[in-house]
Amino acid sequence: MxxxxxxxxxxxxxxxxxxxxxxxxxxxxxxxxxxxxxxxxxxxxxxxxxxxxxxxxxxxxxxxxxxxxxxxxxxxxxxxWKNNPILPSDPYQRALARFWSKFIDDKIVGAAWNAVFTVDEKEREKNVVETYEALQFLENEIKDKKFFGGEEVGLVDIAGVYIAFWVPLIQEIAGLELLSSEKFPKLYKWSQEFVNHPIVKESLPPRDPVFAFFKGRYESLSASR
The missing domain is CATH 3.40.30.10 (Glutaredoxin)
Structure with missing residues (x-):
């Protein structure tokens, strides 16, 4: 320590x-x-x-x-810090955790953001489709596990905080439905488990000021459309 x-x-x-x-x-x-x-x-x-x-x-x-x-x-x-491991000890499982974490950064972070915060309508629609496709891969990957790594929070869950906390926020601002219990029931269930995990809950920013900040950004962008 x-x-x-x-x-x-x-x-x-x-x-x-x-x-x-x-x-x-x-x-x-x-x-x-x-x-x-x-x-x-x-x-x-x-x-x-x-x-x-x-x-x-x-x-x-x-x-x-x-x-x-x-x-x-x-x-x-x-x-x-060796206590409470975040990555699995098995080399194959570690590689998978790294793969899916990078997948979230490469395929979801930008696409979900651009589905909301892009002026060009065609570009927005393209990013909505890309976000759905990527979320579907994660829906298939989580299966019926509590977290991506099993019973404990791991690397993929931590990478996915963007999906669990930020995506619901920006989709509400834009009146979009990217992550919903109808479309992605398993991933949605995971997102609820994750944001309500005591350690995660303590680490998240307060929702209201973050919501207000992004809403302001969205409205100024909408005004320029």
């Missing part, structure tokens, strides 16, 4: 699903850390110095060594 709180720092922003992933991992491990809220319109020197390549949050700093990219950070946390 980290001997003092000062050794572990997380740079994030309140509405970021990627920073939220890291918070869940740290909470699962019981690691104390210092959280620094960044202003992305006026990035701190610490952020620019710690992540000069992407200049984005989250950045995880452990003993003055910075790490960027949420899934990389979650794996690092899992390897550094």
């Amino acid at each position: 980290a001997s003092s709180q000062e050794e572990v720092t997380l740079l994030g922003v309140i509405g970021s699903p990627f920073a939220c992933r890291v918070k869940i991992a740290l909470k699962l491990k019981g690691v104390e850390y210092k959280y620094v809220e960044e202003n992305l319109a006026n990035k701190s020197d610490l952020l620019l110095k710690s992540n000069p390549v992407h200049k984005k949050v989250p950045v995880f700093i452990h003993n003055e060594k910075p790490i960027a990219e949420s899934l990389v950070i979650v794996e690092y946390i899992d390897e550094t």
Whole structure:
């Protein structure tokens, strides 16, 4: 365990699903850390110095060594603090967990976002279709398991916080139905289990300000259509 709180720092922003992933991992491990809220319109020197390549949050700093990219950070946390493993010990299962986590980033994060926050209508419709296709793959993958890794929260669930918390939020704003109990009953059930898991619940941002922020963004975009 980290001997003092000062050794572990997380740079994030309140509405970021990627920073939220890291918070869940740290909470699962019981690691104390210092959280620094960044202003992305006026990035701190610490952020620019710690992540000069992407200049984005989250950045995880452990003993003055910075790490960027949420899934990389979650794996690092899992390897550094051995209790409550996030990745399976079996190499094949680990590879699968990495595959599906990357699938969420590659196929769902952008498509679901663009299904709502894109001016061009054709482009929006194309992204809705892509989101449905990707969610269907996850529906088939979760089967009747409680979580993607079985009984405990694992890497794919943590990666999927975007689907469980952010997708319902943005679909409500846009009056879309991306994730519903009718279309994807198993995935929907998983999303409810996941956001109500005590550790996840504690790590999620407060819904109202995040909703208000994205709603404002959506309305200003709608005005320009």
